[in-house]
Amino acid sequence: MAFTSDLTIDEVLLIEEVGFEPVELVLSSSYFHIGWQSASWTTNTELEAVSALMLRARQTAIHRLVSQASAAGADGIVGMRLDIERDGHSAEFTAMGTAVRRRAGDGKAWRDGHGRPFTSDLSGVDFWALVRGGFRPVALAHGVCVYHVAHRSLAGWLSGTGQNMEMPAFTQGLYEARELAMDRMQTEARAAGSTAGIVAVDAREGSHGWDSHVIEFVAVGTGVAPIVDPGHEVHGEPGLVLGMRDDDDERQDLDDA
Amino acid sequence: MAEWQRPQVQRQTLPQHASERIQRMRGPQGQRFFTSDLSVKEFLLVREAGFECAGFVMGSSIYHVGYQRGDYSQNQELGVLTQALYQARELAMARMEEEAHELGADGVIGVRLRVNRHAWGESLLEFVALGTAIYARDGRSWRAPSGMPFTSDLSGQDFWMLLKSGHRPVSLVMGNCVYHVAHQTLGGWFSSVGKNQEMGNFTQALYDARELAMERMQYEAQIDGAAGVVGTEIYETTHGGWDSHVIEFFAVGTSVLPFPVTSPPPSPTLVMTVNE
Numbered sequence: 001m002a003f004t005s006d007l008t009i010d011e012v013l014l015i016e017e018v019g020f021e022p023v024e025l026v027l028s029s030s031y032f033h034i035g036w037q038s039a040s041w042t043t044n045t046e047l048e049a050v051s052a053l054m055l056r057a058r059q060t061a062i063h064r065l066v067s068q069a070s071a072a073g074a075d076g077i078v079g080m081r082l083d084i085e086r087d088g089h090s091a092e093f094t095a096m097g098t099a100v101r102r103r104a105g106d107g108k109a110w111r112d113g114h115g116r117p118f119t120s121d122l123s124g125v126d127f128w129a130l131v132r133g134g135f136r137p138v139a140l141a142h143g144v145c146v147y148h149v150a151h152r153s154l155a156g157w158l159s160g161t162g163q164n165m166e167m168p169a170f171t172q173g174l175y176e177a178r179e180l181a182m183d184r185m186q187t188e189a190r191a192a193g194s195t196a197g198i199v200a201v202d203a204r205e206g207s208h209g210w211d212s213h214v215i216e217f218v219a220v221g222t223g224v225a226p227i228v229d230p231g232h233e234v235h236g237e238p239g240l241v242l243g244m245r246d247d248d249d250e251r252q253d254l255d256d257a
Numbered sequence: 258m259a260e261w262q263r264p265q266v267q268r269q270t271l272p273q274h275a276s277e278r279i280q281r282m283r284g285p286q287g288q289r290f291f292t293s294d295l296s297v298k299e300f301l302l303v304r305e306a307g308f309e310c311a312g313f314v315m316g317s318s319i320y321h322v323g324y325q326r327g328d329y330s331q332n333q334e335l336g337v338l339t340q341a342l343y344q345a346r347e348l349a350m351a352r353m354e355e356e357a358h359e360l361g362a363d364g365v366i367g368v369r370l371r372v373n374r375h376a377w378g379e380s381l382l383e384f385v386a387l388g389t390a391i392y393a394r395d396g397r398s399w400r401a402p403s404g405m406p407f408t409s410d411l412s413g414q415d416f417w418m419l420l421k422s423g424h425r426p427v428s429l430v431m432g433n434c435v436y437h438v439a440h441q442t443l444g445g446w447f448s449s450v451g452k453n454q455e456m457g458n459f460t461q462a463l464y465d466a467r468e469l470a471m472e473r474m475q476y477e478a479q480i481d482g483a484a485g486v487v488g489t490e491i492y493e494t495t496h497g498g499w500d501s502h503v504i505e506f507f508a509v510g511t512s513v514l515p516f517p518v519t520s521p522p523p524s525p526t527l528v529m530t531v532n533e
Binding site for chain 1: 302
């Protein structure tokens with residue numbers, strides 16, 4: 001049967017190597033109106049209604065993607081991407097990925113805790129490495145916290161000018177917001193049946209055309225569980241190789257967020 | 258070095274949500290649940306090296322960075338700003354270390370230090386330290402001589418190789434220097450316009466500032482009792498709203514200590530990749 005996929009050739013080969021085959025490219029979207037929750041001008045607080053909405057918009061797009069994959073007889077989705085395109089007060093959440101099926105027919109063991117196809121933003125190469133390392137992806141988990149940062153009073157502003165000091169109220173507020181986003185991601189991953197943990201976490205922050213005092217913290221990562229099948233083949237000890245290529249040094253810039 | 262007062266940072270107490278998250282990662286009866294921002298390859302290599310991920314840890318500090326006037330025609334360090342930026346980073350690092358400590362981890366790898374500026378806070382800088390806390394499977398302690406978890410900005414791949422070579426990370430060491438570069442005098446400008454020549458004054462200023470940042474970083478490594486520093490990087494930045502003649506030089510690296518290994522490091526195999 002013909003398949004469609006946006007995977008590269010080596011990704012397809014590696015997925016087949018661990019006993020999967022691509023089924024089809026799946027795509028879904030959800031269109032949400034992002035409302036507003038008023039917050040007191042002078043408080044550091046979470047905007048809980050907006051947090052819940054931003055999470056639900058993402059989950060809706062992912063849920064539709066999973067339903068499509070399930071209808072196509074797939075056991076999981078790899079290389080998943082979630083894009084947000086904003087248009088005034090509305091935003092379109094688009095999810096896309098390649099649905100894959102277990103060839104041996106033991107696909108049930110690879111599905112998540114609710115019997116749905118697994119989801120993961122890992123590339124084909126990372127998927128192969130993870131499976132050969134003895135783990136299976138379970139679910140791409142999200143945690144969201146939308147936070148309102150207080151405006152500083154004029155008196156507070158005047159007393160602070162010219163001084164070098166920590167601002168404990170701001171530090172605490174943003175710190176808590178990040179922790180909440182990560183904690184929610186953990187809870188979601190566990191609920192989906194990721195028993196080991198979450199890999200490749202990306203903790204981001206952004207604003208979606210809101211007042212500059214409102215920040216969205218998002219944590220995303222792939223929840224994983226150990227593969228229990230005793231016949232599962234794992235990779236050997238890694239060796240040290242010297243590639244015949246001039247690789248660019250991929251060091252991360254510390255100051256560029 | 259005598260004039261360098263290294264700002265001291267106390268042990269930190271964590272915000273409530275951080276403690277709660279860490280308790281959930283530790284789990285009841287040792288049923289750990291990790292989170293990690295390591296890539297899959299890094300995650301597997303860390304396990305291969307005999308470690309397990311304990312959790313994604315972070316620390317932050319929002320700092321009001323004020324103003325220090327530099328003499329218009331002088332090359333000089335702005336000591337107050339240097340100390341402020343150092344202190345802010347140390348606070349973020351100390352909170353991250355505290356999270357790792359609470360997780361019962363041996364160390365933190367892949368540490369990144371970010372500086373954020375937010376539109377709502379003029380002259381506020383947010384320093385964020387992020388990394389993945391890990392612990393040894395065999396229960397041996399790999400903590401730094403201070404008793405706190407080690408810290409390192411090495412990737413999972415570099416960490417694996419460092420251990421194979423018989424070295425272990427001790428701490429992320431850093432040094433900085435905020436420097437004011439003198440403005441040229443009008444006479445100086447006239448005498449050099451149209452000529453190709455070295456601007457000794459500017460060369461000297463930037464040279465000094467870099468050396469100071471490096472020296473402070475080395476000093477930290479010596480205090481930690483380390484044998485050396487690997488992966489040093491130097492960054493030059495001007496933070497929001499600064500005069501264009503004010504630059505921060507920031508040196509950061511991982512201090513290491515040798516430890517006895519049973520097998521020699523593997524010799525590299527030559528491979529020719531088919532990737533373009």
